[in-house]
Structure formats: structure tokens, C-alpha cells
Amino acid sequence: MKAILPVLALFLTISGSAQTLRKRTTLLMGSRFDISISARDSLTAEQCIDTVIAEISRIENLISDWKSDSQISEVNENAGIRPVKVDKEVFELTKRALHLSKISHGAFDVSFAAMDRIWKFDGSMTEMPGPEQIKRSVEKIGYKHIILDSLNGTIYLERKGMKIGFGALGEGYAADQCRAVMIKKGIPAGIVNGSGDMSTWGKQPDGKNWSVAITNPFHKDKFFALVPLPVNSAIVTSGSYEKFVIFNGTRYSHIINPVTGYPATGLCSVTVIGPSAEMANGFSTTIMVLGQEAGLKLLKNFPEFRCILFTDTGKFISSDNLSKKTIKSWQANRPK
Structure with a gap:
């Protein structure tokens, strides 16, 4: 029902500050996880990445429906x-x-x-x-x-x-849990990205916010906007621009409506930003299935979450709490 697309690109900058940024990519929960940790030295950062991997593995062993002993x-x-x-x-x-x-x-x-x-x-x-x-x-x-x-x-x-x-809801939960573990350990900053379910805390070593580029699903070689994430936040995108079928002129997403059994139609991608990757993941999937009107109506009940939608016709729409001025500022800073 849920698909996480590679439409989120993380932009990191490293300066000569007191903090060291270390990154590692690994396969967990059947998906790619990119882990970035900013700590006082390389050894601490690498040990923290080990801790994050252990935490994700622990969660996988509890909730995976593919592991027979979970x-x-x-x-x-x-x-x-x-x-x-x-x-x-x-x-x-x-x-x-x-x-x-x-x-x-x-x-x-x-x-x-x-x-x-x-x-x-x-x-x-x-x-x-x-x-x-x-x-x-x-x-x-x-x-x-x-x-x-x-x-x-x-x-x-x-x-x-x-x-x-x-x-993928489990991946978002795992990312959030890893963030909580790292904050409790006093690690100043980092990001855990489970196939597009990103949970972040703190800031980059140069003092700038973590920034994530959202790709335009109709021009995959171009970025729609560069989003500076608030401290301790998450961003998730669901979409169908890479996996879909067209029958009789209608574009059918590979995200299936569990009520009807038919693929979702109307929206091409949904990006949700908020405090929790778990919830952002759930909302992005839900909005894809509900469609623009009903999806935005549901999200209105959760003002701490914002979203950007792309329709099947290429039009982009934002939630009420995401101003046009904010989007324009994001677009002004997008990578060329």
C-alpha cells in the first residue's frame, strides 16, 4: 500500500567546526537506510551509527511480518x-x-x-x-x-x-526511535533516512539546518524546492511516478486503496513535513489514497504537519498552513 520514492535528496555541508559528520548506508527492514551522525569526533559518530543500526534491527525483530519469529x-x-x-x-x-x-x-x-x-x-x-x-x-x-x-x-x-x-510505517517509527535514542545520549545532531522516511535532530556541523530537496515528479532531473527542516523534524514522500499503469487514459498508482482494491488515482506524489516520520508516513499514504480534497481536510486536524501535493496533471498544491511565500523561498534556494 505504501511506497517511498527516491524524491528526497539530503544536502549536507561540512565545515571545520568542532563537530564531525559521519555517514553510513546499510540494508535494514528490507530497505536502504542512510544514517548521518554529527558528534564530537569520528569514533563517537561511528559508535552511534552502530547503536542506530542495532536499534533498527531490534525493532525489525519485533514488528516484521516477514520474520517468522517476530x-x-x-x-x-x-x-x-x-x-x-x-x-x-x-x-x-x-x-x-x-x-x-x-x-x-x-x-x-x-x-x-x-x-x-x-x-x-x-x-x-x-x-x-x-x-x-x-x-x-x-x-x-x-x-x-x-x-x-x-x-x-x-x-x-x-x-x-x-x-x-x-x-514503511515501521521504517518511520524506527527512524523516530533512533532519533530519541541519540538525543537521550546527548548526540547533538543527525538524520536517519529509511528509504525516504527522514527523521532529523539538531543542525549540521556548520550550524545550518538540515536541508532536503524535493524532486519534481514530472521532471525527475530537476528539484522542485530545497526545504530547510526545523530542528527535530521529519519529512516523507509517497508517490507513484515511477510505478504506475495507464488503462483507458487513466493513470493508476501502485498505492492501492485497501477499501476498494483499486489503485489510487488523482495524485502523483505527496510530501509531508512534521515532527514524526511515523505519522508523516501514515499521512502521505493516506492522502495519496483519499485524494486532494479529502486528504487535505484530514491533515487540517493536525496543524503541526504540512504537505505539498503534485496532481497527475502536474499541478502542485500545498496545505493551508504552508504559505506561498514559504514555498517561493524554498524554490529560490533549490539546487540548479
């Missing part, structure tokens, strides 16, 4: 059978994902992992699946059948065949 896999294996007791951390993450499922009326659905993968976006699909096939593909999805018992700390999926999965 707590989420145990929940899925016992769908329609019995409730499963999980760690508080897993319970709370599921609770937040379930809340997002409810307020979006299923446009985001944490049980999307049970969806049949009938849509192909690798060039092999020559015709649309039939209506009945599409209907059957989402029969096992349904957040309303997820029962959370806060007293006993259990998760129960009422229907056999149901599954919950966090996908």
Missing part, C-alpha cells in the same frame, strides 16, 4: 484463533496505526498485509483485473476486526487469514 508474525499466525500478548511497544504502535485506520476510514489500513497482490506494476500487466477479482483481493482486510486489549496487552485478529503489517 511478535507480529505470531499475531498473524493466530488470526481467528486467539489473542496474542505483545510488548507494550508493539501494542502502542499497533494502537496508533489502528487510530490512523479509523480516522481515515480505512484509506490507511494496518491490516493491508492480507491484500492479494493482483496488480502488477513491472510492465507485465496488459489489462485490468476484473471487478470480482479486485473485490476478492481485499476480503481479508478490515481494521474493524482488530481487537486490542489494553488490560492484557493483547492483539487479536478476528478473521482467519487476516494479517497486520507496518511496512
